[in-house]
Amino acid sequence: AQRVTQPEKLLSVFKGAPVELKCNYSYSGSPELFWYVQYSRQRLQLLLRHISRESIKGFTADLNKGETSFHLKKPFAQEEDSAMYYCALSGLTGANNLFFGTGTRLTVIP
Amino acid sequence: GAGVSQSPSNKVTEKGKDVELRCDPISGHTALYWYRQSLGQGLEFLIYFQGNSAPDKSGLPSDRFSAERTGGSVSTLTIQRTQQEDSAVYLCASSDQGWPNEKLFFGSGTQLSVL
Numbered sequence: 001a002q003r004v005t006q007p008e009k010l011l012s013v014f015k016g017a018p019v020e021l022k023c024n025y026s027y028s029g030s031p032e033l034f035w036y037v038q039y040s041r042q043r044l045q046l047l048l049r050h051i052s053r054e055s056i057k058g059f060t061a062d063l064n065k066g067e068t069s070f071h072l073k074k075p076f077a078q079e080e081d082s083a084m085y086y087c088a089l090s091g092l093t094g095a096n097n098l099f100f101g102t103g104t105r106l107t108v109i110p
Numbered sequence: 111g112a113g114v115s116q117s118p119s120n121k122v123t124e125k126g127k128d129v130e131l132r133c134d135p136i137s138g139h140t141a142l143y144w145y146r147q148s149l150g151q152g153l154e155f156l157i158y159f160q161g162n163s164a165p166d167k168s169g170l171p172s173d174r175f176s177a178e179r180t181g182g183s184v185s186t187l188t189i190q191r192t193q194q195e196d197s198a199v200y201l202c203a204s205s206d207q208g209w210p211n212e213k214l215f216f217g218s219g220t221q222l223s224v225l
Contacts (some may be wrong), residue, residue: 009150032212043113043155043199044216086153090212095167097144098212102152 004089004101012107013077021072021104023087024062033063033070034088036096042085044107047072057081077108114217122223123192131187131220135204143214144177144184147199156200159185192224206217 003026023029024053035047048056050063050070061072070087089103115134123129123135135142145155155169159179171174174192189196199221203214 006152034212036214043218044203044214046213050211097155097158097169098214099155100145100153102150 002089002091002099004083004087004099006087006101008103008104009069009102010105010107012109014109015079016076017079019077019106019108020089021073021085021106023070023072023101024071025068025087025089027091029091032090033061034068034090035059035061035072036086036088036100038081038084038086047085072098077106079108079110082106082108084085114202114215115219116200116217118220119218120223122138122206123158124225125194126191128188129192129222130204131189131200131222133185133187133201133202133217134171135183135185136206136215137183139204139206139215141205141212142179142180143203143205144185144187145200145201145203147219148197153186153201160194184194189222192222197222197224 003010005024009024033050036044037047038044048054058074059074061070065068079095086103088098090098117132140161142159146154146156157177158166174190177187199219201216201219204210204218205214207213
């Protein structure tokens with residue numbers, strides 16, 4: 001069974017400091033990993049996905065199959081990065097469901 | 111359309127009553143998901159519709175929960191005999207992309223409160 005673990009419910013960093021939101025997964029096949037973000041009073045939206053190898057708003061995430069991790073990183077946090085972040089996994093199981101972790105609330109302190 | 115639309119935005123009901131939650135996906139999106147967002151629990155997958163395929167109901171927590179998607183568009187999530195533990199935000203999402211490029215567009219949710 002697939003599982004996504006985000007060990008930190010809350011994370012606070014100072015503006016300009018590096019930030020890393022942790023995500024570990026368990027899945028028997030080859031998963032695809034995503035990060036979704038929910039800003040205050042906004043809808044949940046896709047931030048980035050592993051397959052696109054993209055950097056969005058300065059964030060990147062590297063899939064480490066050996067450590068089964070997909071940590072989200074940004075070298076210099078901004079106040080507008082304060083939000084709820086969800087790591088998600090999709091596997092080719094026939095139903096293609098997207099399973100989410102419990103989320104990490106990031107607060108960037110000015 | 112502007113995006114995924116959910117109604118009502120808020121629903122307060124008494125324990126034991128039935129409720130229906132509605133989702134209008136983005137036009138043309140073949141995939142539709144229902145999730146439940148509870149405090150401290152993250153997003154819990156409930157059910158997934160993809161085109162004309164049989165829905166994946168593996169996430170429904172009990173037989174009090176059911177969902178339909180009529181004509182491949184609008185979906186209704188029904189909770190029968192509501193319990194207090196059903197209180198949560200119910201999110202609907204739709205997508206027009208298949209695995210592994212799945213990009214979900216979420217609605218603003220229905221806040222359900224069971225008294």
